Amino acid sequence: MATTITMPQLGETVTEGTVAQWLKAIGDTVDKYEDFVEVSTDKVNAGVPSPVTGKIRELLVKEGETVATGTPIAIIEEAGAEASAPTQAQSPAAVESPAAVESPAVEKPAPTARAEAPAAAPSSNGPTAAGAQNGAPESALRGASPAVRRLAREHHIDIRAVKGSGSNGRVTADDVLAAARNVIGARPAAAPPSREAIPATGKTSTYARPIPGTLIPLTQARRIIAERMVESRHTAPHAWSMVEIDVTDVWSWRQREKSRFERETGLKLTLLPFFIRAVVESLAAFPLMNAKFVAATETQHAGIYVNDAINVGIAIGLPDNLVVPVIKRADQLSIKGLAIAAGEMIDKARKGKLGVDDLSGGTFTVNNNGANGSWASAPIINGGQAGIVTMETVVKKLVVRDDDTLAIRQMMNACLSLDHRVVDGYVASGFLADLKRRLQTMGPQGEL
Amino acid sequence: MAVVSTQSSVMNNVEAVRATLYEAMKNDDRTLILGEDVGARGNVFLITKDFINEFGPQRVIDTPIAEASIVGIAVGMAMEGLRPIAEIQFADFIYPSYNQIVGEAAKIRYRSNGEYTCPLVIRTPYGGGVRGALSHSVSVEALFYHVPGLKIVAPAFPADVKGLLNASIDDPDPVLFLEHKKTYRLIKGEVPNGHYTIPLGKANLLKEGSQLTVVSYGLYVHWALEAAISLEQEGLSVEVIDLRSIRPMDKAAILESVRKTRKLLIVHEDNKFGGIGAEISAMVAEEALFDLDAPIRRLAAPDVPAMGYAMPLEEEYMSSPGEMADAMREMVKF
Secondary structure, eight states: OEEEEEOOOOSTTOOEEEEEEESSOTTOEEOTTOEEEEEEETTEEEEEEOSSOEEEEEEOSOTTOEEETTOEEEEEEETTSOOOSOOGGGHHHHHOOTTOSSOOGGGOOOHHHHHHHHHHHHHTTSTHHHHTTTTHHHHHHHTOOHHHHHHHHHHTOOGGGSOOOSGGGOOOHHHHHHHHHHHHHHSOTTOOOOOOOOOOOTTOOOSSSOOTTSOOOOOHHHHHHHHHHHHHHHHSOEEEEEEEEEOHHHHHHHHHHHHHHHHHHSSOOOSHHHHHHHHHHHHHHOGGGGEEEEOOOSSSOOEEEEOSSOOEEEOEEETTEEEOOEETTGGGSOHHHHHHHHHHHHHHHHHTOOOHHHHSOOSEEEEEOGGGTOOOOOOOOOTTSSEEEEEEEEEEEEEEOTTSOEEEEEEEEEEEEEETTTOOHHHHHHHHHHHHHHHHHSOSSSOO | OOOOOSSEEEEEHHHHHHHHHHHHHHHOTTEEEEETTSSTTOOTTSTTTTHHHHHOTTTEEEOOSOHHHHHHHHHHHHHTTOEEEEEOSSGGGOGGGHIIIIIIGGGHHHHTTTSOOOOOEEEEEEOOSSSOOTTSOOOOHHHHHTOTTOEEEOOOSHHHHHHHHHHHHHOSSOEEEEEETTHHHHOEEEEESSOOOOOTTOOEEEEOOSSEEEEEOTHHHHHHHHHHHHHHTTTOOEEEEEOSEEESOOHHHHHHHHHHHOOEEEEEEEESTTSHHHHHHHHHHHHHGGGOSSOOEEEEEOSOSSOOSSHHHHHHHSOOHHHHHHHHHHHHHO
16 A cells, blocks of 8 residues: 655644655655655754555655645555556656755754764663663653643753663653753763765855855755844834843852863753853742733734743754754753753754754854954844843953942843833843843852 | 740640631730530630639630521621621531521622621531531531632641631631641641731642642642652652642742642642642643643542441551552653
């Protein structure tokens, strides 16, 4: 029996997808759940697993071609069934064009790299690879308690790959935490981005290697960025404000905790998680800043939707792209938890491993913009949010304190762009003042 | 009653009840005690022995065998400014007064829009393990647990008996005060001298542990504690919480502990179906599901109409410290 595979809908607002790369050729066998095609939508490359075990009979869409969701893209002959039609003839046509125009080679993680990442977690947990092959994995998933599922999700651990210490080999919450510690500890510090890619074939001008006097074709990602920026800037009336914040105490707190944190987690401790923590606390105090403007439709009046979850997007600039992965329910994480979550997002972003889930659902954005010395910036709001805040460079300044003494302090500007349809200056300045107060009273001691 | 001028005295639970009632009668003329055999007989456990001689028959009132009247009269007294402490001789006989407790006392404040309150304490011995058979062994807490407006207290230790009984007497609303009769003379402990209260609705963390939370009240607190301590020799770390107040329930204490240990065992002497454990279990499932690393478990009596008189039947009905230890061990190792 033949199964027709259609372009999946990767994300609720997504209407089309591009076949970035066929991972299987016609005639190849494919296992159930095995990725057989890589589809790119918005900014994401996602592998699509096969729903059946069988042999690829037809590939209906060329690499680089964009089709609407629901469009048939391949036909798989299920295992055990006879191939009913001669399909060889179509093979050349389907796999012919590796260098299709829209196909953004830069974005395509090599298939081998894809396979590596998930495997990294299990292997550090010792003799689990064996367990993963003998049928244990599925039952491990079935018997996973709510705590195990939550912890595995939070720490990005594959439960099936963890060796269980509970009764009948059940994976316990402690097992997941132990695995998480191993993964974090074993991870090499920020592996260099593996984007060797792009054999500069002929005269192709790319974003990474622009050739003067040429037109760079837009990758999917660049096209989306362009559309989103224009849309946000044109629909949301931007207003802007800035406060100067004394971050001396936060700075010294981080200095104090830095080496211990790196020893415990293998991750670098930047100021970002401290900033995010302060931002989520301020968002909780000013729910209107964690909202979005909802335009009128035929069935519904316009309004301001106040989000119930605080999901903070963190802007990460890459050489050819900008991604904003989202830390979900950031208000429920400690500074340490935020540091780990942000570290994982940054790592994934650099490796091109961010999935649709990682990139969706943001309610507010934080951009740690100061690394290269920027002192003030006017960011564009991430569409569908009320605001975006940038944390600028931290500089030592001579300041006059309340008691008229002079002091050398670490000062930083925080800039806020806000959607004026959602909030006015009254709320926005209250939010900024609150953020300032929180950052100035944070540390220099206490638990991360 | 000799007043001893040390910091505390060693008492059993029955002495703690007696001492607290005595002080309450001494300190506040509005306090009075009514019930079957509380006067001339001095209560079947001698809790109010000689009270009638000191405080007179107007404040220590022997009533007919008519529980509905005992509570009904006490409700009227409480509404009009007295501080009645009504006694139901055994919890097994509380049923005739159910309407007065549930239909009247618990609703007075609400029904009168706050104009009246009902500062009434209903004390009653309950529980088994004393070969009391059908009519001297029951646990009645679940029958009243469902009722808003009613507080239910079930202390396990003499010091808690005193602090909670004082708080119950002070409380402006009706409190059902459950005294486990097997603990009456079995459990002894230091009781601080002088007047003090323990807030209603506050649990007590008796023993810290990291691998399992055990919640109980009454007699079983002692057995659960014994089991948890015995498991330390096996390297198992079990936390034990004494609820003390059944309603209001100390949600925060239970949740804090469960979030730490990720496992919850509830042990109670009352039968399982629709018991206190059901409510605790539901609350934890609602509030802390994603912290749970094992199914919640309840160790409780079987659903049979009553505790049998024959020793094997009573033992079968009740959970022993050994059975509690077995359940704890299984859960820790789950």
